[in-house]
Amino acid sequence: MKYKRSIVWFRNDLRIRDNETLSRAVSQSEDVIPVYCIDPRHFEQTDLGFKKTGDLRGKFLFESVQILGSQLQKKKAGLVVLKGFPEEEVPKLAKTCGAEAIFFSEEVGSEERNVETKLEKNAWAQSIATESFWQSTLYHIDDLPFPVSQLPEVFTQFRKAVEKMSEVRAEQEEITVIPFAEQAKPYVRPLDYKDFGLEKLPSLPSKVMRFDGGECSGGERLKSYFWDKNLLKTYKETRNGLLGMDYSSKFSPWLALGCLSPRTIFWEVKRYEKERKKNQSTYWLIFELIWRDYFRFIAKKHGNKIFQVEGIKNNGDSWRRDSADFQRWCEGKTGVPFVDANMRELNTTGFMSNRGRQNVASFLVNDLNIDWTWGASYFESQLIDYDVCSNWGNWMYVGGVGNDPRDNRYFNILRQAKNYDKNGDFVRFWIPELASIEGFDIHQPQELPANILKSKRIELGKTYPEAMVEMEKWM
Numbered sequence: 001m002k003y004k005r006s007i008v009w010f011r012n013d014l015r016i017r018d019n020e021t022l023s024r025a026v027s028q029s030e031d032v033i034p035v036y037c038i039d040p041r042h043f044e045q046t047d048l049g050f051k052k053t054g055d056l057r058g059k060f061l062f063e064s065v066q067i068l069g070s071q072l073q074k075k076k077a078g079l080v081v082l083k084g085f086p087e088e089e090v091p092k093l094a095k096t097c098g099a100e101a102i103f104f105s106e107e108v109g110s111e112e113r114n115v116e117t118k119l120e121k122n123a124w125a126q127s128i129a130t131e132s133f134w135q136s137t138l139y140h141i142d143d144l145p146f147p148v149s150q151l152p153e154v155f156t157q158f159r160k161a162v163e164k165m166s167e168v169r170a171e172q173e174e175i176t177v178i179p180f181a182e183q184a185k186p187y188v189r190p191l192d193y194k195d196f197g198l199e200k201l202p203s204l205p206s207k208v209m210r211f212d213g214g215e216c217s218g219g220e221r222l223k224s225y226f227w228d229k230n231l232l233k234t235y236k237e238t239r240n241g242l243l244g245m246d247y248s249s250k251f252s253p254w255l256a257l258g259c260l261s262p263r264t265i266f267w268e269v270k271r272y273e274k275e276r277k278k279n280q281s282t283y284w285l286i287f288e289l290i291w292r293d294y295f296r297f298i299a300k301k302h303g304n305k306i307f308q309v310e311g312i313k314n315n316g317d318s319w320r321r322d323s324a325d326f327q328r329w330c331e332g333k334t335g336v337p338f339v340d341a342n343m344r345e346l347n348t349t350g351f352m353s354n355r356g357r358q359n360v361a362s363f364l365v366n367d368l369n370i371d372w373t374w375g376a377s378y379f380e381s382q383l384i385d386y387d388v389c390s391n392w393g394n395w396m397y398v399g400g401v402g403n404d405p406r407d408n409r410y411f412n413i414l415r416q417a418k419n420y421d422k423n424g425d426f427v428r429f430w431i432p433e434l435a436s437i438e439g440f441d442i443h444q445p446q447e448l449p450a451n452i453l454k455s456k457r458i459e460l461g462k463t464y465p466e467a468m469v470e471m472e473k474w475m
C-alpha cells in the first residue's frame, strides 16, 4: 500500500539505523512526518511517593529524543514533538497535516498496549490507517519456533529452541533520505527538558560513570567496547564486575530506548568473531540478549500478570509493606554496606550492575520481605535502562513469582560481597564514610569503629532486626 503522507510515531525505537517502522513508512509513503509524543502520565508521581520517571532517566530520555531530532535532520527531515496523550495527539496531528497512515512499533506492556489500542481506534474513526511493527527483540516474533502462547516457561528450553530453529534477521537497509512533509515544518520546535519532568538537567559528580542518551552515543559505546578497547574478548570473565564502565557492555540504556538495535549488536558480534576472535565471551553476550528477548516474550504471553504481586506463578501475598524500611532501602541506608553501596550507585548514576541488582533485590524481598513490586517500581523510576519487560521479569524472578524453576533464589549478601568485592573497593567508593576500614572488614557492620557506630547508618541497621540476625548467622 502506498500512502501520500504518513506519520512515524517514535516510541522506544529512538534510532534511524535498523528501524523497520521508519524504513517501511519511508518506502510506503510519498512523504513522512516523524513524531515523538511526550506523555505526561510517564512523569507523574507514583503512589509510593516518587516519580514514575526519575530525573536521571528523564535526562537520558530527553537526550535520546534530542539526538533523534538531529539524526533526522541529517537525513533532511525534522522531528515534531508533541505533548499530551499520544492516542489523542498523534491522530489529531495526522488529521491536521493530511496524513493517511500512522506507523509505529508495537509494545508489550499493558499501559503501552492500551495507548496503542486507543490510538488505533481514534485513527480509524477518522479513516487514518495504522501499521505496527514488531521491533526490539533479537529474534523476530514471527520467527519463533512456537506461538507466543506456547512459549516455554523455562529460559533454557526457550534458548535452545530459538538457537536451533530460528535465525536473526539482517538489519534494515540504510535510509539515505527521509522525504519530510513540508506541512509539518511549523511544528518542529526545540525540545525543552522541563517537558520531561525535569526542573533542571541533573549533573553528575565527576568521578562517576555517565551515560549520554541517543543513537550516536550508543553506537560509540558499541565501537569502543568491541573494537577500540577489545573488551568483548573477555566479557564472560568480567561481566560480574561492579566498578567502572568496562566490566560489562553497558548497552542496556541504549537498548531500552531503542537507540541501539539488538540486531546491530548481533551482527557486530559476528563481524568481531570473523575479524578478531570467536570464544565463549562472544557467545555469552548473545546469550544475554536472548535473556532480554525471553522477558519480552514472557511479558507478551502473560500480559498484566507481570505487574501483579502474585506474578505468573499466582503465589499468595504475604509481603510486608513497611514504608520506612522501604525508604531506607531506596536511599541506601539499610546499614548493610554492600546493599547501600549499590543503591547509592543507582541513585547517583541511574545504573547498577547486574550483580548489584540481584543482591539488592534479594535483600528487599528475602531479608526484608517487602513487596517485590515496590522494588520493581523504584527501579522503574531510577534506572536509565528501565525496560518494562526486563525489569518486571527479573523482579518476578527474584521475588519467586516468575520464571524461575527454583522457588527461592536467596542471595547471601556477605558471601556475595566476599566473591565480588573481596577488598571492599566498591563499598569504599560509594560509602566514603567507611573508607578508612581496610579490606573485607568494610562489609561487616558490627565491626565498625565507634564513631561510625554512632552514625545514622547503624541506627538504621538496628531497625532491621531480621536482617542483622541473618547477617550474624552468615559470619
Ligand code: FAD
Binding pocket: 239, 248, 249, 250, 251, 252, 253, 255, 256, 285, 288, 289, 291, 292, 293, 295, 352, 353, 354, 355, 357, 358, 361, 379, 383, 385, 386, 387, 388, 390, 391, 392, 394, 395, 398
Ligand atoms: P551486559 O552484561 O553487557 O549484557 C548485555 C545485554 O544483555 C544487556 O545490555 C541487556 O540488554 C541484556 N541482559 C543482560 N542480562 C540480562 C537480564 N538478566 N535480563 C534481561 N536482559 C539482560 N535490564 C534492563 O535492560 N532493564 C531493566 O529495567 C532491568 N532491570 C533489572 C532488574 C533486576 C532486579 C535485575 C536482577 C536485572 C535487571 N536487568 C534489567 C537485567 C540486567 O541487570 C541488565 O540488563 C544489565 O545489568 C545491563 O548492563 P549491561 O548492558 O552492561 O549488561
